[in-house]
Amino acid sequence: MAYQPMTGVRCTHAVDLADRIDLFELIGNERVLELSHQGRGPGFATEATVAKSTGVEQRRILRPGVKPIDLAVEVIDRLAEEFGLDIHDCPWIGLCHSNTDPAAADRLADKLSRVVGLPRERVANINFGCVGYLELLRRGAGQLAELPEGTRVPLLTVETPEDWHDATDRAFCGIISAGATGTILQRDAGHKLRYINVEHIPVSDEIRNHQPFFWVEEGEFLRFSGDTSQRRVMRMNGEAVFLSGVNLMIEACRTAFNAVSPTDQRIIVVPHQPSGKMLRAMIAVLRDELPCAEIINNLALYGNSISSSIPTVLARINDVLVDQGSDRLSEGDLLLLPAAGICMETRADHLTQGWAVIEW
Incomplete structure (x- = not known):
C-alpha cells in the first residue's frame, strides 16, 4: 500500500x-x-x-x-x-x-x-x-x-x-x-511530519487463545500508594498481547521504513515503550532487518506511560541518543515512530496500530 x-x-x-x-x-x-x-x-x-x-x-x-x-x-x-x-x-x-x-x-x-x-x-x-x-x-x-x-x-x-x-x-x-x-x-x-497512520486491527479468536486481549474487573483493589479503593481495573491476556503486539510493532516499523525508502538519511526508530520483553523481541528482529536504523530504548527510567511514552522519549531524544553511544540529531534525520497496544473501543478482539515519520 x-x-x-x-x-x-x-x-x-x-x-x-x-x-x-x-x-x-x-x-x-x-x-x-x-x-x-x-x-x-x-x-x-x-x-x-x-x-x-x-x-x-x-x-x-x-x-x-x-x-x-x-x-x-x-x-x-x-x-x-x-x-x-x-x-x-x-x-x-x-x-x-x-x-x-x-x-x-x-x-x-x-x-x-x-x-x-x-x-x-x-x-x-x-x-x-x-x-x-x-x-x-x-x-x-x-x-x-x-x-x-x-x-x-x-x-x-x-x-x-x-x-x-x-x-x-x-x-x-x-x-x-x-x-x-x-x-x-x-x-x-x-520538524516536518511526513507520514502518519493509525488503524484498529481485528485479531482472530485462535490467535488470542480463545480469550479476550483485555477485560475490566470492578472491585476493591490495591493502589501503588498502599491503600485500596473501589475501581475498574484492566486485566490482560499477556501471552496473546505479547505475540500480537510485537508483530504489529514490527509491521508498523517496516511500513514506516518502506514509506521513506530508498533514502540515505539517518534513521532512528522511536517506538512506543511497552515492556522490556516486547522491546527486546522487536529490537532483535529489526536489527537484522534494518541494520542501518538506530533503535531507542528509554524504558528503564520512565516505564510504559501509555500515550505519553513516545513524546517522553522525544522530549529528551538527544540525551537518550548520547547515552546509547550515538550522535545527537542533525537536520534531515528521520524518526520512525511505531506503536501498538490496546484498542480502547474494542479491547477484547482488536489492537490499535500506528506509525509516523518525522523529519528533524
Missing part, C-alpha cells in the same frame, strides 16, 4: 514533566516486588526478576493530592515557557487521557476548560491507550489543514495508569508509569 506524504505540517519538540519530583513519586523495583506478593497470583521472585521481566528500574505515580488536571495545566505552562504558546489563541486542543472509565477523559477536558478559561468545544479529548499520541498527531494534522495560517495546535497527553490498574497485578504493576507531555503542530516552523 502506498502512503501519500504530508505537506505543511510541522511539530515542535515535545515537552514533558518527568523531572517534576513535586508532581511524581518514583517507585522502584523493591516496591513492585512487595506489591506483587499481595495479589491473588504468584509474585516476582526478586528485584532482579522484576528488572529482567519488565525492563524498568523506576516508574512514576502521582504524589498525594496531585490530580490529572494539575498535570494538564503544568504541561500548558511549560509549552508557554518553551514556545510562547497562549492557549487562549488556540481554536483546537487535542488531549489524550486513557482510562477504563470512558467518561474520565471527558471529565478531565471539562475541568481543563474551566480552569484555564476555554470554551469546552475547543478541547477535543480521546481515550485511546498506547497509540494515543499518534492519534493526536493524526487528528491535529487534519485540524491544522482547515485552520488559518499561523494557527497553532497543541497536543497534550496526560496519563495516570495507576488509577485504572491493580498494583498487585504482575502483568502491569512493574511496567506502567504516569506521564504528561505537550507538543505543538504548526505550519511555519519545527
Whole structure:
C-alpha cells in the first residue's frame, strides 16, 4: 500500500514533566516486588526478576493530592515557557487521557476548560491507550489543514495508569508509569511530519487463545500508594498481547521504513515503550532487518506511560541518543515512530496500530 506524504505540517519538540519530583513519586523495583506478593497470583521472585521481566528500574505515580488536571495545566505552562504558546489563541486542543472509565477523559477536558478559561468545544479529548499520541498527531494534522495560517495546535497527553490498574497485578504493576507531555503542530516552523497512520486491527479468536486481549474487573483493589479503593481495573491476556503486539510493532516499523525508502538519511526508530520483553523481541528482529536504523530504548527510567511514552522519549531524544553511544540529531534525520497496544473501543478482539515519520 502506498502512503501519500504530508505537506505543511510541522511539530515542535515535545515537552514533558518527568523531572517534576513535586508532581511524581518514583517507585522502584523493591516496591513492585512487595506489591506483587499481595495479589491473588504468584509474585516476582526478586528485584532482579522484576528488572529482567519488565525492563524498568523506576516508574512514576502521582504524589498525594496531585490530580490529572494539575498535570494538564503544568504541561500548558511549560509549552508557554518553551514556545510562547497562549492557549487562549488556540481554536483546537487535542488531549489524550486513557482510562477504563470512558467518561474520565471527558471529565478531565471539562475541568481543563474551566480552569484555564476555554470554551469546552475547543478541547477535543480521546481515550485511546498506547497509540494515543499518534492519534493526536493524526487528528491535529487534519485540524491544522482547515485552520488559518499561523494557527497553532497543541497536543497534550496526560496519563495516570495507576488509577485504572491493580498494583498487585504482575502483568502491569512493574511496567506502567504516569506521564504528561505537550507538543505543538504548526505550519511555519519545527520538524516536518511526513507520514502518519493509525488503524484498529481485528485479531482472530485462535490467535488470542480463545480469550479476550483485555477485560475490566470492578472491585476493591490495591493502589501503588498502599491503600485500596473501589475501581475498574484492566486485566490482560499477556501471552496473546505479547505475540500480537510485537508483530504489529514490527509491521508498523517496516511500513514506516518502506514509506521513506530508498533514502540515505539517518534513521532512528522511536517506538512506543511497552515492556522490556516486547522491546527486546522487536529490537532483535529489526536489527537484522534494518541494520542501518538506530533503535531507542528509554524504558528503564520512565516505564510504559501509555500515550505519553513516545513524546517522553522525544522530549529528551538527544540525551537518550548520547547515552546509547550515538550522535545527537542533525537536520534531515528521520524518526520512525511505531506503536501498538490496546484498542480502547474494542479491547477484547482488536489492537490499535500506528506509525509516523518525522523529519528533524
